[in-house]
Amino acid sequence: MTIKEKTEDVLLRVSNAAEKSGRSLNDITVVAVTKTVGVDKINEVVSSGIINLGENRVQEFNNKYNQLINNDVKWHMIGHLQTNKVKYIIDKVELIHSVESIKLAKEIDKKAEKNNIIAKILIELNIGQEYSKFGVSEDDIIDLLKELEQFNNIKICGLMTVAPYCNNPEDIRWVFKKMKEKYDNISTLHFKNVEMKYLSMGMTNDFEIAIEEGANIVRIGTGFFGERNY
Numbered sequence: 699m700t701i702k703e704k705t706e707d708v709l710l711r712v713s714n715a716a717e718k719s720g721r722s723l724n725d726i727t728v729v730a731v732t733k734t735v736g737v738d739k740i741n742e743v744v745s746s747g748i749i750n751l752g753e754n755r756v757q758e759f760n761n762k763y764n765q766l767i768n769n770d771v772k773w774h775m776i777g778h779l780q781t782n783k784v785k786y787i788i789d790k791v792e793l794i795h796s797v798e799s800i801k802l803a804k805e806i807d808k809k810a811e812k813n814n815i816i817a818k819i820l821i822e823l824n825i826g827q828e829y830s831k832f833g834v835s836e837d838d839i840i841d842l843l844k845e846l847e848q849f850n851n852i853k854i855c856g857l858m859t860v861a862p863y864c865n866n867p868e869d870i871r872w873v874f875k876k877m878k879e880k881y882d883n884i885s886t887l888h889f890k891n892v893e894m895k896y897l898s899m900g901m902t903n904d905f906e907i908a909i910e911e912g913a914n915i916v917r918i919g920t921g922f923f924g925e926r927n928y
């Protein structure tokens with residue numbers, strides 16, 4: 699399949715999954731994850747109507763950002779972000795998905811203030827990934843949200859997770875259900891700086907189940923571009 703055909707296929711599947719949960723394609727932000735992918739291929743998804751792109755490494759992001767600067771695209775930082783690299787992306791990304799510590803949030807706030815912007819962030823939750831070092835545990839999220847009230851230049855717009863890889867994604871449906879529960883629960887609490895709007899979950903292997911369970915941002919790489927060559 700060409701990238702254009704793959705894109706049509708992904709969007710159809712997103713649309714069908716959205717309908718199963720009483721929504722439509724327009725309710726779902728589809729982020730094309732472009733790590734390891736060159737600009738020529740990225741342009742193919744962009745010309746098929748995808749405007750949200752995601753990267754997980756700052757240097758790779760910056761290269762592509764500069765090459766695509768004249769395109770009407772929005773960038774998402776989806777990977778682990780080191781505090782000393784926040785300054786390179788703060789004014790260039792639409793949303794930072796992967797905030798998992800007070801230290802990182804503090805740096806984002808500081809650099810956002812410097813740039814006179816309010817940075818939009820998601821908190822990365824670690825559910826079902828016993829061995830992952832990334833993400834906040836569900837026991838710690840409420841305390842973290844309380845601590846984040848001290849900042850003036852960040853807006854917490856939702857939650858993100860990377861579910862464990864499973865051959866049968868039905869086996870991790872519970873992870874997505876639990877994320878949605880947390881998301882709904884936090885929506886009822888009134889923290890300063892928090893406005894639950896986005897639930898970022900679902901990748902190539904499991905996005906349909908994530909959408910059925912309430913995801914409204916999915917991050918899809920392989921589905922658009924095929925297997926990655928590192």
Ligand SMILES: *Cc1c(COP(=O)(O)O)cnc(C)c1O
Pocket residue numbers: 731733754776777860901902903917918919920921
């Ligand atoms: C690579 C990556 C994705 C996309 O993975 P695919 O399985 O290729 O769809 C999504 N989210 C994050 C955080 C990633 O690093």
